[in-house]
Amino acid sequence: MKHNKIRIAILGSTGSIGKQALEIIQKHDRLFEVVLLSAHSNWRLLDEQAKTFNPKYAVLTGLVSENYNIKIGNPAKTKMYVDPHALNELVNLPEIDIVLNSLVGFAGFSPTYYALKAHKKVALANKESLVVGGAIITELLSQSKGSLIPIDSEHSAMLQSLIGEEKEDIEEIIITASGGPFRSLSLEEMQDVSVEQALQHPNWNMGSKITIDSATMMNKGLEIIEAHWLFDIPIEKITPIVHPESIIHSMVTYCDGSTKAQLGPPDMKVPILYALSYPRRLPLNSSRMDWSQKYRLHFEPVDNSRFPCIELAIDSVRMHKGGPAILNAANEIAVTQFLEGKIKYIDIPKIIERCLNKIHFSSALNYDALVELDQQTRDYARTICQHGTN
Numbered sequence: 001m002k003h004n005k006i007r008i009a010i011l012g013s014t015g016s017i018g019k020q021a022l023e024i025i026q027k028h029d030r031l032f033e034v035v036l037l038s039a040h041s042n043w044r045l046l047d048e049q050a051k052t053f054n055p056k057y058a059v060l061t062g063l064v065s066e067n068y069n070i071k072i073g074n075p076a077k078t079k080m081y082v083d084p085h086a087l088n089e090l091v092n093l094p095e096i097d098i099v100l101n102s103l104v105g106f107a108g109f110s111p112t113y114y115a116l117k118a119h120k121k122v123a124l125a126n127k128e129s130l131v132v133g134g135a136i137i138t139e140l141l142s143q144s145k146g147s148l149i150p151i152d153s154e155h156s157a158m159l160q161s162l163i164g165e166e167k168e169d170i171e172e173i174i175i176t177a178s179g180g181p182f183r184s185l186s187l188e189e190m191q192d193v194s195v196e197q198a199l200q201h202p203n204w205n206m207g208s209k210i211t212i213d214s215a216t217m218m219n220k221g222l223e224i225i226e227a228h229w230l231f232d233i234p235i236e237k238i239t240p241i242v243h244p245e246s247i248i249h250s251m252v253t254y255c256d257g258s259t260k261a262q263l264g265p266p267d268m269k270v271p272i273l274y275a276l277s278y279p280r281r282l283p284l285n286s287s288r289m290d291w292s293q294k295y296r297l298h299f300e301p302v303d304n305s306r307f308p309c310i311e312l313a314i315d316s317v318r319m320h321k322g323g324p325a326i327l328n329a330a331n332e333i334a335v336t337q338f339l340e341g342k343i344k345y346i347d348i349p350k351i352i353e354r355c356l357n358k359i360h361f362s363s364a365l366n367y368d369a370l371v372e373l374d375q376q377t378r379d380y381a382r383t384i385c386q387h388g389t390n
C-alpha cells in the first residue's frame with residue numbers, strides 16, 4: 001500500500017533535537033507523520049507528546065521497575081514498550097520511512113546500526129554513532145539501501161557545500177566552532193569554572209551533554225571524526241576554526257581556491273528539516289539574515305593548550321580502530337561526573353587521556369567488540385574519577 005505521508009520514528013523525542021523535530025513535523029503535518037516516539041525516563045513529556053501525535057508506538061528505554069504500570073498516550077492508538085532494547089527491533093518496522101536518531105551518547109549507536117541494517121533512511125543527530133562505530137556504519141551503508149543524512153549543523157553545511165562537486169576536488173573542509181562559553185578564559189581562569197557556567201552556551205540551547213562538550217570543545221573533536229566518516233575525508237583535511245557568531249556553519253575549499261559555505265542564524269530547525277526533506281527543501285519560518293545590516297564575522301584559530309580535547313579526538317583516530325570509542329566512553333563518564341559535581345571541568349581531558357593511554361584494543365572492530373570496549377572504558381573511567389585524576 002502506498003502511503004502519502006512520510007512516516008517518521010523519533011528516537012529521543014523528549015530531548016532538545018527531538019522536541020524541535022516534533023515542532024517541524026507539526027508545521028508540515030500534511031507531509032510528515034509520527035509513528036514512533038521514545039524517551040529514556042521523561043515519561044510525562046512522552047505521554048504529552050503521544051497524546052498530541054498519536055504515534056503507533058511509544059518507547060521508554062530507561063524506566064525503573066516500580067513505574068511499570070504507567071500509561072503513555074491513548075492506549076487504543078499507541079502501543080507502549082518499556083524496554084532498553086526495544087528500539088533496536090522497532091526501527092525494523094515496515095511502517096517507518098525515516099528514523100530520526102536524536103538520542104544522546106553511545107546509546108544511539110545500536111538503533112543507527114539496526115536502522116541501516118533494515119535499509120532505512122536515518123536522519124542522524126546522534127554524532128556518537130559515527131564517532132564510536134564509523135567503520136562499522138560505513139561498511140553497513142555500502143551494503144544497505146538505506147542512507148544517512150546528518151542533522152548536526154556543521155555537517156549539514158558541509159553536505160550543502162559538497163553538492164555537485166567531486167571528492168577529488170576537495171582541498172579542505174573548514175569546520176566552524178563557536179568556542180563555547182570559555183572561549184576567552186585563560187587556563188588559570190578555567191581551573192574552577194562551575195557546572196552552571198559551563199552550561200551557559202552563547203549561541204545554542206541544547207541538551208546538557210553536548211553543552212558541556214561545547215565548553216570543552218570536545219564537541220568539535222567529535223564532529224571532526226563525524227565528518228571524516230560521513231564524507232570519507234582524511235582527518236588531516238578537516239580544519240577547525242573558531243567563529244564566535246555561529247553564522248557560517250562550515251565551509252569547503254576546492255582545488256581552484258574557491259570556498260563554498262552555508263550560512264544562517266543559528267537554528268537547529270533548519271538542518272533538522274533539511275535532513276527530513278533532503279535533497280529538496282521545505283519552507284520554514286525561521287529567522288533570516290538581514291544583509292542590509294552591518295555584520296562583522298570573526299575567525300580565530302583553536303588554542304589547543306586551552307582546549308586539549310580536539311587533539312585528543314584527532315589522536316584517538318590515529319591510535320587504533322577502537323580509539324574513538326574509548327575517547328567517547330571516557331568523555332561520557334567524565335561529563336556525567338562533572339555535571340554531578342564530582343570532578344572539575346579541567347579533569348575532563350585528563351580522564352580521557354588516561355583511558356586512551358591505558359586501554360588497548362587490537363581485535364577486529366565489530367558490534368560486539370564495540371559494546372565491550374565501551375563498557376570496559378566506562379568502568380576504568382569511573383575508577384579514575386573515584387581515585388582522583390592526579
Ligand code: NDP
Binds near residue numbers: 012013038043062151
Ligand atoms: P538531550 O539530552 O536534550 O536529549 C536526549 C534524548 O535522548 C532524550 O529524549 C532522552 O530521554 C534520550 N536519552 C537519554 N539517554 C538515553 C539512553 N541512555 N538511552 C536512550 N535514550 C536516551 O540531547 P540533545 O537533543 O541535545 O542531543 C541529542 C543528540 O544530538 C546528541 O548526540 C547531540 O550531540 C546531537 N546534537 C544536538 C544538538 C542540539 O542542538 N541539541 C546539535 C547538534 C547535534 P529523556 O528526556 O527521558 O532523558
Ligand code: MG
Binds near residue numbers: 152154223
Ligand atoms: Mg554541531
